[in-house]
Amino acid sequence: MKCRQVQELLMTDYSDGQISEELKTTVEEHVKLCKECQRFGELLQEEAIDPFKRVEKVRPPQSLWYKIKEAIEVENRQQLATNPIIILLGKFKSIIHVPKPVLASATIVVVALIVLIFMQPQLENGQMISEYLEEQAEFLASLGANAENMDNGDYVNFGTALEEHFL
Numbered sequence: 001m002k003c004r005q006v007q008e009l010l011m012t013d014y015s016d017g018q019i020s021e022e023l024k025t026t027v028e029e030h031v032k033l034c035k036e037c038q039r040f041g042e043l044l045q046e047e048a049i050d051p052f053k054r055v056e057k058v059r060p061p062q063s064l065w066y067k068i069k070e071a072i073e074v075e076n077r078q079q080l081a082t083n084p085i086i087i088l089l090g091k092f093k094s095i096i097h098v099p100k101p102v103l104a105s106a107t108i109v110v111v112a113l114i115v116l117i118f119m120q121p122q123l124e125n126g127q128m129i130s131e132y133l134e135e136q137a138e139f140l141a142s143l144g145a146n147a148e149n150m151d152n153g154d155y156v157n158f159g160t161a162l163e164e165h166f167l
């Protein structure tokens, strides 16, 4: 086994105790005979393994965990505050409190549409939403078509009445 391989194993699997017995023996026999790897092993023990073992024994005080938790919560709130949908909802929330209920419900529809449009690229089922919006558009179009038909009907009736009058 080459020195580089031995030193790599010393840094990783050997110090983790994740090494097979066979490989462990090979590494130890190499280190016994190789001054360079012996020195490497000693340095590794002093510089990397021993300080790490001391750190493991130190238990952080409970107050540190509270501070970390608090910092995470503050960060979450800040992220929430910069979320465009939350900002939009906040802005529209003040508009929703208008006295006219029709305007209020119209605003809610607008908010819902904006939220849907904003969320569309973030959702996996964005396709479903665009299909839903298409359906809504078709529904609105059909309402318009019905209104046109009614107008045509009235006009036709009127025409017939006129025709009846003149005939």
Ligand SMILES: [Zn+2]
Residues within 6 Å of the ligand: 002, 003, 004, 006, 030, 034, 035, 036, 037, 038
């Ligand atoms: Zn060596």
